[in-house]
Amino acid sequence: MIQIAVLGFGTVGSGVVELIDKNQDAIRARFPEGVHVKYILDIREFPGSPYADRVVHDMNVILEDPEVSIVCETMGGKEPAHTFSRSALERGKSVCTSNKELVAAFGPELIRTAREHNCSYLFEASVGGGIPVIRPLLSALTQEKITSILGILNGTTNYIMTRMEDEGMDFDEVLKIAQEKGYAERNPEADVEGHDACRKIAILSSLVAGKTVRYEDIPCEGISKITTEDMKYARSMNMAVRLLGMNRQEEDGSLYVRTAPFLVPEEHPLHSVSGVFNAVFIHGNMVDNLMFYGRGAGKLPTASAVVADVMDCARNIGRNIPIYWSDEVKTLADPSTESRQFFVRVDISEKELARTLFKGAQEVRAEGMEGEFAFVTEEQTEAEFDRKTRSLATLKNRIRLLDLGK
Ligand SMILES: NC(=O)c1ccc[n+]([C@@H]2O[C@H](COP(=O)([O-])OP(=O)(O)OC[C@H]3O[C@@H](n4cnc5c(N)ncnc54)[C@H](OP(=O)(O)O)[C@@H]3O)[C@@H](O)[C@H]2O)c1
The missing domain is CATH 3.30.70.120 (Alpha-Beta Plaits)
Known part of the structure; x- marks a missing residue:
């Protein structure tokens, strides 16, 4: 039995624990040894939870237990997630994360640490929530020259855009509803100003380039200036406004990366991606167009992506799953x-x-x-x-x- 620990028993972390419990049969059908959550690290206690007896508050309990071979980091934020992840990797424990902030800021360092300690650092859930997009990029598409990536990478902003479009409501009104429904954070800046989408296109761009595309180098605009009047014009042109993370490789090798609202024509598959859904549209020079579509967030869809990484790590205990993403900074074309x-x-x-x-x-x-x-x-x-x-x-x-x- 593979023993794992979950750091952060919030939305995604509790989803990981629930999924492993509920889908143990499916997991064992493909991995007979099974996977068991031995520890849950959180600041709080969870009295009444069926998992209350697994909750610990000291990371050292996890680090010093040789039985734990995989750690799911679902705490979010840079610290202590960074220190905890690095410490786990240095002890040969693989780390699977949904934390895009950490991956965008420290991805190459943590990937290298994993390589040096014969374990893995995987982050499928950090882009597109439940949509498998990183794994295809790292396996099924390695023979391709990826010439463009267009992504609706943030469910909150797509929900806001869609409701403004469909119901003629203004930005502030829809943002309030999104917050009430739990789609938008109380401080929505990271979503509405495009920072979250920008981190995700930085991660995808880095994986394609094999070098670091710094999110600080990416021109980033959000949706807060989009009005109901803009939506009326969009409709009259049969277009929809979508916040896109965009990566475009020109024939001369120049790489443009940008996050901004775009008017998307009806003919483009991203036009019909609505509500909290996300989609990533990839063009490869041989395979042509591909689109990955699904729930970009949410407890169980995101947990599903984290556990997919856990399964990969479980099959590769003592080995590193290689990811080509170096520290070298990729110079972007002048926007x-x-x-x-x-x-x-x-x-x-x-x-x-x-x-x-x-x-x-x-x-x-x-x-x-x-x-x-x-x-x-x-x-x-x-x-x-x-x-x-x-x-x-x-x-x-x-x-x-x-x-x-x-
Ligand atoms: N929610 C989604 O749909 C989704 C989708 C894709 C990716 N993500 C990413 O996944 C990560 C987790 O998101 P989430 O929505 O699950 O967040 P969340 O609900 O706030 O859960 C985080 C959990 O970690 C705990 N925590 C925070 N600092 C800790 C510490 N120092 N030690 C131990 N536990 C600590 C929190 O405790 P307190 O509540 O007491 O602070 C909370 O229980 C974030 O990076 C997020 O961006 C989320």
Whole structure:
């Protein structure tokens, strides 16, 4: 029997314990030895829980028990999760985590520590919750040149965008509902300002590059400036606004990575990804398009991804499962040189100026929208676009368009 410990008995951690209990038959069918949760580390006691007798408060109990060979880190945050994970790896205990903040910040260091101690550091649940996307990237797609990744990587923001779109509610109203339903944190900044999605596209980009794509180097915009008016125009163009994590490898080798809201045309599969669902759309130069879709968060879907890693580690006790992600920092292309079309809204008084600045712009109309001029520009670089919009005093909003061909 493989003995494991779970660090943090919150949403994901309690899901891991429950899943291992409920699916023990399924686990044993493929891994007859079975997996057992020996310890649960948390700050609190859990009186009345069927697992109360396994709760410990001292990490050393886990570190010093030679029977524990796998640790699930589902505490979140950087510390003490970082110290606990490193200490476990240094003792040859594999670590499986859902903590994207930690993976984005310390991934290569923890991967190297695991390699040096013949154990593994796996993090399937850190991107896309229950969606298996890291494993396919690391196994089924290693023969491919991945030319682009487009991801709806945050369920909270996708829920907000979808409800604004479907019901005409404004951002603050939907955010409040999302918080009441438990989809959004009380402090929603990491989600709505795009930081969470940015960490996830940084992780995927690093895995594709084999080097570190620092999330601090990725231009990051959230959804807090998207309005119901933008949604009306989006609908009139048969597009949907989606917060995307984007990775684009040009033929000359330049790599663009960005997190921002995009207008997604109806023809693109990401257009129909709604509510709390997530999806990752990958293009490989040989396999063409692939899409991974599912629940990007939630207790049991996320636990499922953590336990998938546990099963991999259980089959490889005493061996390292290799992950190619080095400390070397991958230099990203200058984001201002990336080119695309933009959707823009200005006051009607600047219609002529906008037409002069953006030659070839296509006007967009939407029901009930008076007193402003909305248009889609021709393709141009981000730098060129920024330079032109600096001359517009009444800019209401601008949203990038997803190019179907890229
Ligand atoms: N929830 C999801 O759907 C989801 C999906 C994908 C990834 N994740 C990631 O998974 C991680 C865990 O998320 P979660 O939603 O399960 O969080 P959570 O519900 O807050 O659970 C974290 C648990 O860890 C405990 N904890 C915190 N610091 C600790 C410490 N120093 N020692 C022992 N226990 C400690 C917490 O105790 P207290 O409650 O007393 O603080 C809590 O019980 C995060 O990195 C999150 O981003 C979550």
